Amino acid sequence: MIGIDWGTTxxxxxxxDARGGVLDRIDRTAGILGxxxxxxxxxLRDAIGPWLAAGESRVLLCGMVGSRQxxxxxxxxxxxxxxxxIAAAVVPLDFAGAACRxxxxxxxxxxxxxxxxxxxxxxxxVGLLAGLGAAEALACLxxxxxxxxxxxxxxxxxxxxxxxxxxxxxxxxxxxxGRLAEPxxxxxxxxxxxVRRAGEPGGLLHHLFGTRALGLLGGLPAAGTAxxxxxxxxxxxxxxxxxxxxxxxxxxxxxxETLARAYALALDEHGLAYRRHPDxxxxxxxxxxxxxxxxx
Amino acid sequence: MIGIDWGTTxxxxxxxDARGGVLDRIDRTAGILGxxxxxxxxxLRDAIGPWLAAGESRVLLCGMVGSRQxxxxxxxxxxxxxxxxIAAAVVPLDFAGAACRxxxxxxxxxxxxxxxxxxxxxxxxVGLLAGLGAAEALACLxxxxxxxxxxxxxxxxxxxxxxxxxxxxxxxxxxxxGRLAEPxxxxxxxxxxxVRRAGEPGGLLHHLFGTRALGLLGGLPAAGTAxxxxxxxxxxxxxxxxxxxxxxxxxxxxxxETLARAYALALDEHGLAYRRHPDxxxxxxxxxxxxxxxxx
Numbered sequence: 001m002i003g004i005d006w007g008t009t010x011x012x013x014x015x016x017d018a019r020g021g022v023l024d025r026i027d028r029t030a031g032i033l034g035x036x037x038x039x040x041x042x043x044l045r046d047a048i049g050p051w052l053a054a055g056e057s058r059v060l061l062c063g064m065v066g067s068r069q070x071x072x073x074x075x076x077x078x079x080x081x082x083x084x085x086i087a088a089a090v091v092p093l094d095f096a097g098a099a100c101r102x103x104x105x106x107x108x109x110x111x112x113x114x115x116x117x118x119x120x121x122x123x124x125x126v127g128l129l130a131g132l133g134a135a136e137a138l139a140c141l142x143x144x145x146x147x148x149x150x151x152x153x154x155x156x157x158x159x160x161x162x163x164x165x166x167x168x169x170x171x172x173x174x175x176x177x178g179r180l181a182e183p184x185x186x187x188x189x190x191x192x193x194x195v196r197r198a199g200e201p202g203g204l205l206h207h208l209f210g211t212r213a214l215g216l217l218g219g220l221p222a223a224g225t226a227x228x229x230x231x232x233x234x235x236x237x238x239x240x241x242x243x244x245x246x247x248x249x250x251x252x253x254x255x256x257e258t259l260a261r262a263y264a265l266a267l268d269e270h271g272l273a274y275r276r277h278p279d280x281x282x283x284x285x286x287x288x289x290x291x292x293x294x295x296x
Numbered sequence: 297m298i299g300i301d302w303g304t305t306x307x308x309x310x311x312x313d314a315r316g317g318v319l320d321r322i323d324r325t326a327g328i329l330g331x332x333x334x335x336x337x338x339x340l341r342d343a344i345g346p347w348l349a350a351g352e353s354r355v356l357l358c359g360m361v362g363s364r365q366x367x368x369x370x371x372x373x374x375x376x377x378x379x380x381x382i383a384a385a386v387v388p389l390d391f392a393g394a395a396c397r398x399x400x401x402x403x404x405x406x407x408x409x410x411x412x413x414x415x416x417x418x419x420x421x422v423g424l425l426a427g428l429g430a431a432e433a434l435a436c437l438x439x440x441x442x443x444x445x446x447x448x449x450x451x452x453x454x455x456x457x458x459x460x461x462x463x464x465x466x467x468x469x470x471x472x473x474g475r476l477a478e479p480x481x482x483x484x485x486x487x488x489x490x491v492r493r494a495g496e497p498g499g500l501l502h503h504l505f506g507t508r509a510l511g512l513l514g515g516l517p518a519a520g521t522a523x524x525x526x527x528x529x530x531x532x533x534x535x536x537x538x539x540x541x542x543x544x545x546x547x548x549x550x551x552x553e554t555l556a557r558a559y560a561l562a563l564d565e566h567g568l569a570y571r572r573h574p575d576x577x578x579x580x581x582x583x584x585x586x587x588x589x590x591x592x
């Protein structure tokens with residue numbers, strides 16, 4: 001089968017054997033934002049044509065390709081949901097030459113009754129669940145919009161998104177904090193200072209201005225500003241999660257090398273145990289869902 | 297005398313009588329960012345030349361004109377500081393035809409030892425102190441960088457900056473939240489919802505993403521997004537201030553009409569008493585400081 005994670009700014013395809021082993025893989029920067037209206041079938045064929053010619057006949061897609069800006073909008077599936085519910089809700093896509101299915105995103109509500117959504121991460125969580133079984137666990141998927149998900153009984157029981165990565169990016173690119181920052185290598189010392197600062201009183205909006213005051217008065221090197229800001233924001237993210245209870249077991253962390261490393265440092269700073277998983281846990285999730293689908 | 301508040305993006309001058317009464321006033325958009333190097337004396341003469349010709353000989357300036365990017369950098373004065381300390385620390389400016397003095401900014405440290413700074417707001421606080429005497433009070437000066445100051449014994453004893461206004465602006469202009477927002481009139485209902493949301497668990501970074509999820513799923517009208525976001529951020533700002541103790545008396549609020557109204561709504565929502573002061577309390581502060589300076 002072919003499994004595809006098609007996001008806003010990236011396209012990643014896996015060719016897998018019957019047991020979910022990855023035989024081959026394609027990475028492209030052709031995210032959904034670059035696809036013209038009606039252009040999804042052609043873009044897909046262009047990417048995986050050789051695999052189809054070699055006999056593959058089943059394609060499962062996840063990610064923002066299932067959003068309003070994507071190929072077809074797949075309705076969000078409410079939590080709790082696991083591989084069975086997700087497989088039962090896949091959306092068929094019109095594509096000549098292969099059976100093509102789209103994984104739905106998930107939705108959840110927090111204590112305040114405010115909804116939350118994910119697309120693509122549900123498939124990574126299914127990949128994690130494959131290794132965790134029915135145990136209760138907390139998963140962290142760092143990203144532009146980081147997802148923290150509670151897993152239990154082999155299903156995703158709820159989740160919360162933190163807009164950490166995007167907030168960092170707009171502050172660095174467009175606010176007074178960016179004017180202070182100078183390029184430099186990751187500064188773990190400045191990062192850890194930011195994480196610790198997040199535990200002090202004053203609130204995030206005060207801590208943000210403190211980044212500027214520190215820079216202005218010589219308390220923070222300009223080349224460490226970006227790392228300090230990352231630590232501050234990730235620290236606030238973790239504070240918010242801890243406010244709802246300290247997790248009993250290790251936090252399951254899956255993301256890009258750079259982000260997973262940063263989150264691991266921040267969890268360390270909080271004395272929280274974690275287990276890192278490869279970012280392409282999404283391939284395992286796609287294989288897991290594909291197993292349950294009644295293919296033609 | 298002539299009192300001037302010269303900020304990053306605006307210039308405001310007051311001609312005042314011996315008792316601090318405002319006789320005339322000039323508003324220009326010539327903030328310090330628009331002044332070429334060495335151009336401050338000429339820009340000042342251009343603005344207040346007619347008042348000098350009419351006999352004025354004393355000019356007192358406050359605001360970002362005293363910053364590194366301004367005319368001359370006036371060192372920050374540490375808190376606690378009141379009118380006497382500030383008047384003793386004014387910096388003389390080289391300007392033909394009038395005695396010209398620059399008000400220093402203030403600096404303070406928070407519980408975590410992180411510094412904070414203000415320039416211009418210290419003069420507004422002196423204006424407030426003129427009416428408050430030695431009483432203990434909490435002042436809120438909303439703006440791009442909102443200042444919350446503790447006043448006691450006729451001095452500013454400490455303060456904290458919240459980067460609320462700038463965070464709102466960059467999120468609306470550059471993040472996914474701005475793509476959801478449609479222009480519309482201020483929506484007090486959406487604003488109050490945002491303020492209440494700030495009191496729920498999850499943290500600011502989660503509440504930000506919730507704004508998107510609400511918009512996506514029809515829980516928030518696109519024209520109300522900007523007001524909801526304002527309420528969310530101002531609500532978090534007030535939550536952070538309240539975490540350090542509920543103020544005993546009314547909060548003294550001085551800012552532009554639009555901002556002061558928004559903060560008043562948010563304080564109402566928290567059941568906090570406040571007293572609004574005119575934004576040009578800065579003129580009163582300039583007159584108060586000028587009274588103590590040993591002019592030539």
